[in-house]
Amino acid sequence: MSNPFVRLGAVVVAAAVLVGGATLAGPALTSADEPARASGRPTRVPVDRATLVCPESRYVSSESSATDVAAVSAPARIDAPGVGAEAARRAEAAPGQLAVLPLGSAKPLASVDQRERLAAYSVRKADTPPLLVSAQGAVAPGAAAGQLTRSGSGPLRGLAEAPCTQPGTQFWFVGTGSALGQHGRLYLTNTDEGSAQVDLRLYDEKGPVDADAARGLTVAPGRQTVVELDKLAPTSKRLAVAVVAQRGRVAAALRNDAQNADTAMGVDWIPSATSPAKQVVVPGVAPGDGDRVLSVVAPADSTASVNLSVLGPDGTFRPSGLGDLEVKPGTVAEIPLQDALRKQAGAVRVESDVPVTASVRSVFGSGSKPHDVAYSAASSPLSGPAVVPSTDAGKGRSASLLLSSPSQQAVKASVRLYSDDGREVGSTKVTVRPGSTEETRLEPKEVSRYTVVVTPDGGGPLYGSRLRVEDDPDGPMASSWPLTSAEATVVRPAARSDIGAGIGVRETVDPMFR
Structure with missing residues (x-):
């Protein structure tokens, strides 16, 4: 996830290692190998360790339901803005390990020690705990991991894909609900040594949901808590959830599924959306038949006057009858987009006079056969390479x-x-025309599984997702992966002696670390 709260958490952790008598100094950044005269400034250095949390290791049997986890660090060279050449060389030369391991265990199930090499593990036991991905040394910068659960039958039939995420202090999810046959499950995982205390803030079509059980949730160290949202908000047809860690950190993930009687109507993980803002972009609206539904939450105390525009293959346009909308305070609104999109891929730009955030649900399948869904959410533009660790190839995929x-x-x-x-095993250049969406088929050479690396080459902000679809006799199965730039660097605060340490003299802290 590219989440500002995660980045802030990394800075706070870096600041916490300063010993007594050290203070932060200087607002400017310098590379780690600039001359000593600049050593009084904070420096930007490659990340040297990271933990990514995969939410659920579901397994019934290899034929009916099984989960696969994959992790990779790519591209091979560490080339991040603000990092000096010498610091990058030292990071690339350092020993490293990228490992998949169970929550609460230090024994790897799979590991690699080089960048661009895939560490993969297939869950084959029903009682497997959630899996973590640990990245250290040279493989830590830009490490990415994800899980895919493929279910061929039953109420959770479909593809359910989720990025494995870093722990953080705030997450937003939009697009679940408790309509008849619909279920949302929120997974909160604590990988730290201390307990985390979490509040859930719920919003539905009527306004904020008052649920005492959603406040003060405790997640024990090295444990996972699963919250069934339809029990907290049983009458909410449309639901948005803000996860706020009041103490400690958690990794949060939300899985949504729906059934119509005995027919599966789709399952997938809803990506974490960017925090509410006056302008957000939701990329990855899938082409083809089926409903395409935008969900918008306005959590503030004021009505949101919302303007929608679609970034289609031929440019930007305002959908007829949907351009200007009002979302009441604290509510979630749904807007159908399939008529405006006309079966084409696209993205939605949402502009509002008060902060909002959003997601889109793309439905695959028709008639009385099982359906599947793929979700996309408001995201940040790419600031560097985006990595999709694993995509399956082959007949019907x-x-x-x-x-x-x-x-x-x-x-x-x-x-x-x-x-x-x-x-x-493949490469191409993509040009996205002004204000538009470009769909590019991925066609690797002679492999059954591959990693995708997307690097923006300039020209303006770029948003995106990777969509996968599998043919099945009962109907298509689909999932979506949000493109985000993995964390490759961290700011290391500089320290200098403080003659006021221990005698109560306080010194100003630079605003970048507040």
């Missing part, structure tokens, strides 16, 4: 990138595909 930009000029991106052992 297809995948594509949906790249969008609201820029008034063309935006370019490089796309590279890698095999499990790091060989390049």
Whole structure:
């Protein structure tokens, strides 16, 4: 996830290692290998460790329901803005390990020690705990991981895919609900040594949901808590959830599924959305038949006057009859988009006079056969390479990138595909025309599984997702992966002696660390 709260958490952790008598100094950043005269400034250095949490290791049997976890660090070179060449060389030369391991255990189930090499694990036991991905040393910068659960039958039939996320202090999820046959399950995982205390703030079609049981949730160290949202808000047809850690940190993930009597109507993980803002972009609206539904939450105390525009293949347009809307304070609104999109891929730009955030649900399947769903959520533009650790290839399986930009000029991106052992098995250049969405099919050479790396090449903000679809006799199965730039660097505060330490003299802290 590219989440500002995660980035802030990394800075706070870095600040916490300062010993007594040290203070933060200087607002400017310097690279780690600049001359000593600049040593009084904070420096930007490559990340040297990271923990990613995969929410659920579901397994029934290899034929009916099984979960696969994959992790990778790519691209091979650490080339991040603000990091000096010498610091990058030292980071690349350091020993490293990227490992998949169970929550509460230090014994790896799978591991690699090089960038662009895939660490993969297939869950084959029903009682497998949630899995973590630990990245240390040279493989830590830009590490990414994800899980995919493939279910061929039953109420959870479909593809359910989720990025494994870093712990943080705040997450937003939009698009679940408790309508008849619909179930939302929120997974809260604590990988730290101290307990975490979490509040859930719920919003539905009527306004904020008053649920005492949603406040003061305690997640024990090294444990996971699963919250059934339809028990907290049993009458909420449309629901948005804000996860706020009042103490400690958690990794949060939300799975939504629906049934119509005995027919599965789709299951997937809803990506974490960006925090409410006056303008958000939801990329990754899938092409094809089926409902395409935008969900918007306005958590503030004022009515949101919302303007919608669609970034389609031919440019930006305002959908007829849907351009200007009002979302009442604290409520969630749903807006159908399928007529405006006309079966084409797209993205939605949401502009409002008060902060909002949003998601889109894309439905696959028709008639009385089982359906599946893929979710996309408001996201941040790419600030560097985005990595999709694993995508399956082969007969009946297809995948594509949906790249969008609201820029008034063309935006370019490089796309590279890698095999499990790091060989390049495909590459292409993509140009997204001004204010539009570009769909690019992914076609690797002679591999059954591959990693995707998308690197923005300039021109303006770029948003996107990777969509995968599998043919099945009962109907298509689908999932979506949000493109985010993995954390590759962290700010290391500088320390200098403080003659006021221990005698009560307080010194101003630079605003960047507040």
